[in-house]
Amino acid sequence: MGAAGRATPSSLIYEVFRQERKGQPFQHAGSVEAADDHFADVYAREQYGRRGESSGLWIVPRSAVTEIHDFVDELNRNYHRVDGYPLKEKLKEARERAGTAAPRDR
Amino acid sequence: MNEQVRQLLEIADDELILGWRDSEWTGIAPLLEEDVAFSSIAQNEIGHARALYELAARELGTTADELAFDRSPEEYLCAPIVELRLMDWERTIARHYLYEEADAVRLERLKQSDDPEIAGLAAKIDREEAYHRIHAQMWFDRLQAEPRFTAALEDLRPQAAALLDSSQRNGHTPELTTLWEEMTVVRRSQPAGTKW
Numbered sequence: 141m142g143a144a145g146r147a148t149p150s151s152l153i154y155e156v157f158r159q160e161r162k163g164q165p166f167q168h169a170g171s172v173e174a175a176d177d178h179f180a181d182v183y184a185r186e187q188y189g190r191r192g193e194s195s196g197l198w199i200v201p202r203s204a205v206t207e208i209h210d211f212v213d214e215l216n217r218n219y220h221r222v223d224g225y226p227l228k229e230k231l232k233e234a235r236e237r238a239g240t241a242a243p244r245d246r
Numbered sequence: 247m248n249e250q251v252r253q254l255l256e257i258a259d260d261e262l263i264l265g266w267r268d269s270e271w272t273g274i275a276p277l278l279e280e281d282v283a284f285s286s287i288a289q290n291e292i293g294h295a296r297a298l299y300e301l302a303a304r305e306l307g308t309t310a311d312e313l314a315f316d317r318s319p320e321e322y323l324c325a326p327i328v329e330l331r332l333m334d335w336e337r338t339i340a341r342h343y344l345y346e347e348a349d350a351v352r353l354e355r356l357k358q359s360d361d362p363e364i365a366g367l368a369a370k371i372d373r374e375e376a377y378h379r380i381h382a383q384m385w386f387d388r389l390q391a392e393p394r395f396t397a398a399l400e401d402l403r404p405q406a407a408a409l410l411d412s413s414q415r416n417g418h419t420p421e422l423t424t425l426w427e428e429m430t431v432v433r434r435s436q437p438a439g440t441k442w
Contacts, residue, residue, distance in 0.1 A: 151277075172279055175388070182384045183279045186286060190377055 154180040157198040158188050166198050251305045258298035259324035262314055265291030276335055287378050294371045315433040319426040325408035325415050329422040339385045340398035346382040348409035
């Protein structure tokens with residue numbers, strides 16, 4: 141088997157999440173393609189762990205991940221978001237309407 | 247050359263030549279993940295060779311590069327099994343498994359050395375070899391019932407004995423000369439006195 145015909149075994153994609161230091165969140169690092177959980181473990185260690193770059197790995201078969209993409213925000217309810225209500229633009233518009241300048245930084 | 251230096255050179259030569267052979271899989275392994283894994287193993291083995299050559303070079307009053315590249319093929323002390331150009335996967339994995347098995351035994355011995363530098367280096371190398379062993383074991387577990395793999399293991403096993411027995415390291419395969427010519431071509435082409 142040469143470069144032209146790589147084996148296409150019944151392999152799976154595993155998503156790999158790594159934790160850089162203890163206590164930090166696990167973040168998506170990439171993926172590995174492996175024949176089974178054992179191969180995924182070895183390849184993930186090899187590519188994401190063995191040089192001291194991670195303190196932990198999560199290795200998850202992609203099939204175990206539930207994906208959701210269909211988000212629409214037709215009513216512009218972004219003020220419900222937990223990261224807060226972006227006031228800056230709205231404040232600027234209001235000042236322009238009122239004809240007043242922004243207060244100087246103190 | 248005393249026994250200890252000879253032993254360091256035997257292992258260094260094994261690691262250099264096997265690292266070179268493993269690197270031949272870069273880009274053409276049966277699985278993309280194995281391009282990564284085998285290239286990484288190759289790089290580790292050549293790194294171990296360098297560290298071992300440095301220890302030997304100090305005893306011999308030379309340098310690691312001179313030991314790695316300036317000897318003639320017949321002066322290398324590697325075991326013939328590492329010289330073989332094995333471009334089929336089952337034989338590559340069989341050699342990898344047999345090599346790691348023997349390497350673990352010899353590293354354990356080196357870790358007991360009276361020389362703290364040798365013992366320390368062996369412990370350091372062993373920490374990296376642990377990853378090679380889990381890689382070899384993973385393939386062994388996967389292929390152990392495959393007739394092509396078991397035939398390759400049986401075929402290569404007698405040659406693996408030389409890895410742990412200096413008296414069986416006599417002579418080389420013609421494949422070493424071909425490899426040596428390629429491996430040293432840049433080194434040999436440099437004008438005298440070149441400093442890198």
